[in-house]
Amino acid sequence: MQPKRELTFTEGARRAQIVKAAIETIAEVGYxxxxxxxxxxxxxxxxPGLISYHFADKDELIGEVVANVYGTGSEQIRLRADHPMSSAAALLAFVEGSVAFYDSHRVHMRALVQIIHGYPQARERWVDRANDAELDGIEQVLTRGQRDGEFRDDxxxxxxxxxxRDxxxxxxxxxxxxxxxxxxxxxxxxVTFCRLAVENRDTSRSSDV
Amino acid sequence: MQPKRELTFTEGARRAQIVKAAIETIAEVGYxxxxxxxxxxxxxxxxPGLISYHFADKDELIGEVVANVYGTGSEQIRLRADHPMSSAAALLAFVEGSVAFYDSHRVHMRALVQIIHGYPQARERWVDRANDAELDGIEQVLTRGQRDGEFRDDxxxxxxxxxxRDxxxxxxxxxxxxxxxxxxxxxxxxVTFCRLAVENRDTSRSSDV
Amino acid sequence: MQPKRELTFTEGARRAQIVKAAIETIAEVGYxxxxxxxxxxxxxxxxPGLISYHFADKDELIGEVVANVYGTGSEQIRLRADHPMSSAAALLAFVEGSVAFYDSHRVHMRALVQIIHGYPQARERWVDRANDAELDGIEQVLTRGQRDGEFRDDxxxxxxxxxxRDxxxxxxxxxxxxxxxxxxxxxxxxVTFCRLAVENRDTSRSSDV
Amino acid sequence: MQPKRELTFTEGARRAQIVKAAIETIAEVGYxxxxxxxxxxxxxxxxPGLISYHFADKDELIGEVVANVYGTGSEQIRLRADHPMSSAAALLAFVEGSVAFYDSHRVHMRALVQIIHGYPQARERWVDRANDAELDGIEQVLTRGQRDGEFRDDxxxxxxxxxxRDxxxxxxxxxxxxxxxxxxxxxxxxVTFCRLAVENRDTSRSSDV
DNA sequence: AATGAATGAGTGTTCATTCAT
DNA sequence: TATGAATGAACACTCATTCAT
Structure with missing residues (x-):
């Protein structure tokens, strides 16, 4: 998790600058x-040699780009399964938050999508893990909602x-x-779509959320 | 819309052969x-010169590839808004049919997706139009379903x-x-997801679908 | 031993031309x-792209260069162990022939030496085998000469x-x-050096060579 | 011949450290x-900039490397023509000593060989002179041996x-x-090879070596 | 005396495209 | 129609060297 060695201030700034330019470029012209x-x-x-001076190779640069995108979004849209709200509220907040994040970070997200399609290794290297974690979170909320009778159990x-997720x-x-x-x-x-699709229509139970 | 000149039989066959190979290649290794x-x-x-001989440039080849993919799918999954079935049935048949088509034409669809991401111009040039047509079809069914009381009207x-569509x-x-x-x-x-999301819950009406 | 596919006349000529230029260049400026x-x-x-068009990569080009050098010299200096001459005569003819070949093919040999030092894989890939074969030949002649009493047996x-060889x-x-x-x-x-070094000084025997 | 200016102690140490690392690196990965x-x-x-700081350019560094290698070996294997031993003994001691030196300084020698092949100018700039000096020494011993009747005079x-030398x-x-x-x-x-090749066979004289 | 950031030319290789045959 | 040879720009990346600090 820790970088191999400390970065100087200048180096950190340059790397950030390059990563930013890479994100914008990839978003604009594809991977x-x-x-x-x-x-x-x-x-x-x-x-261009300066990029090679700061990054071992293209793979490292792309890895940094992906990390940057995930790092930016990770906390803003994390599912709060442990939060004292109803499962439905948690799920819908997650959906709403995700879209809001996508909306406010279109360039980042476009770059990420382009990388996934243009650099197939990216998926297994960095993306799959994040996706699985996200899926696990959603699954837990759904399971809890079913147990509590908030969601359909079929x-x-x-x-x-x-x-x-899809x-x-x-x-x-x-x-x-x-x-x-x-x-x-x-x-x-x-959000309505998702709510209607999962909620338990048995009114005697779903009203007490 | 019309090709500049008539194609001989041989030429048509060659172009088709190249387009087929292009689809498979793009699906396999990306754009x-x-x-x-x-x-x-x-x-x-x-x-490789032979490809340039039959297609003006790469853009023309990709255009043909996109047309081929859309041509293959256009009739199999077109929404039958004029069909004498309920709107819900038509909508769900469309959803089901689309997924079935994707499933049975993964290579074509993968090529299409790769092109969209690897050759950004493809979207505005060929893809957007087809998507809009599809959207129009769905919209019409939804409108009819609302008018007939099958679907929620809110x-x-x-x-x-x-x-x-998304x-x-x-x-x-x-x-x-x-x-x-x-x-x-x-x-x-x-399909359940979509049905629950659009159907009118007023049981006196939604039951006769 | 056979090339993967037939070469056209033009291609063969180009490859030969490139190999020739490579030999001269390597001889002049090193690998x-x-x-x-x-x-x-x-x-x-x-x-430079044209070289890549005709050779898969630098390794293939160097391989061809080495093959060309060995091919040129292989028959001119082969040891004739089966020849009806004395072992001493065979050995000295080999030594003399080798030097004569080196002398008349300085550019080729210089290129070969440069490759061996500048591209270490060359040794195990192409050179060692040829050297071993040469060594085997010399060894056989020496053994025969010892058996026949021409050479010292110590x-x-x-x-x-x-x-x-060295x-x-x-x-x-x-x-x-x-x-x-x-x-x-x-x-x-x-030649004198080698003769004196190996010949049997027992005059009753060494005189009848 | 003289360095442009006096070197401080620190500077000398740094240069020595760099030269040592250069020798090892060249021996390992070639020039x-x-x-x-x-x-x-x-x-x-x-x-890497520090190397440029201490050496004007790569040429100067390589020159220092060559000087270092020669300096290490110069005294250990110098021919003692003035020594009160027979010419044959001196010659063979030189041959034996040279090989022993090569054997015990493989890294230095490998670096030297790599430089000679990878940086062609090295030969005329630094190597030829040393080789000529060595040749002169051998020649003197041989001449003396001939004069004294130890060696063949033909x-x-x-x-x-x-x-x-070769x-x-x-x-x-x-x-x-x-x-x-x-x-x-x-x-x-x-050693035997060399002895047999040069010694005078006239047994009345060559036996008392 | 030393650092680390920067430079720009150079590396082998791939690319879409052209063209004579 | 088709071939295969050729072109020159582009690719990621490495190099010796410079320079401000």
């Missing part, structure tokens, strides 16, 4: 188009967890594709 | 890895249409990512 | 200095074979280092 | 692979001197190439 030359130009560096939690994937794609999307109403419908 | 050399090798051509059809995007991602997915149960939950 | 750019310039090619054939190495170095060496007298002394 | 970065890492320096001293080259190559060589028996045969 394949994001050459060191283009990234260097965007970062205002004199030479679905398999893991399957529905995957489904919700819906967020779909929402992300939309956000990246449709710049002028009415995010508010989209989010409202999405 | 970035699908060089003319690799495509030519897979197609059994003697030289959602904006276009927004929910987008939402459903769910299919998410499902496609899942299919391409998880080769051994239990497609049957995934589809079942997805 | 490390022999970049594709320099080789291409010497061969009159428009771009040396271990393999050790002296190595020694003679003397040829030293002679090669000299040839490459001293352009105006008096090769004739050098060779004469070298 | 081509011995970048300032690698040398600096082996020397435990913080930056060879040209300079030519045979070159020949013996045999040492060959022996060095062998040592560097064959790590597990039986040095003792190799040396014994080599």
């Amino acid at each position: 394949g188009g994001a050459s060191f030359a283009r990234i260097a130009k965007r970062a205002g560096l004199s030479s 679905f398999v939690p893991r399957v529905v967890a995957v489904l919700i 819906q967020l994937s779909g929402a992300l794609q939309r956000l990246l594709t449709t710049p002028d999307l009415d995010v508010a109403s989209y989010t409202r419908e999405l | 970035g890895g699908a060089s003319f050399a690799r495509i030519a090798k897979r197609a059994g051509l003697s030289s 959602f904006v059809p276009r927004v929910v249409a987008v939402l459903i 769910q299919l995007s998410g499902a496609l991602q899942r299919l391409l990512t998880t080769p051994d997915l239990d497609v049957a149960s995934y589809t079942r939950e997805l | 490390g200095g022999a970049s594709f750019a320099r080789i291409a310039k010497r061969a009159g090619l428009s771009s 040396f271990v054939p393999r050790v002296v074979a190595v020694l003679i 003397q040829l190495s030293g002679a090669l170095q000299r040839l490459l280092t001293t352009p105006d060496l008096d090769v004739a007298s050098y060779t004469r002394e070298l | 081509g692979g011995a970048s300032f970065a690698r040398i600096a890492k082996r020397a435990g320096l913080s930056s 060879f040209v001293p300079r030519v045979v001197a070159v020949l013996i 045999q040492l080259s060959g022996a060095l190559q062998r040592l560097l190439t064959t790590p597990d060589l039986d040095v003792a028996s190799y040396t014994r045969e080599l």
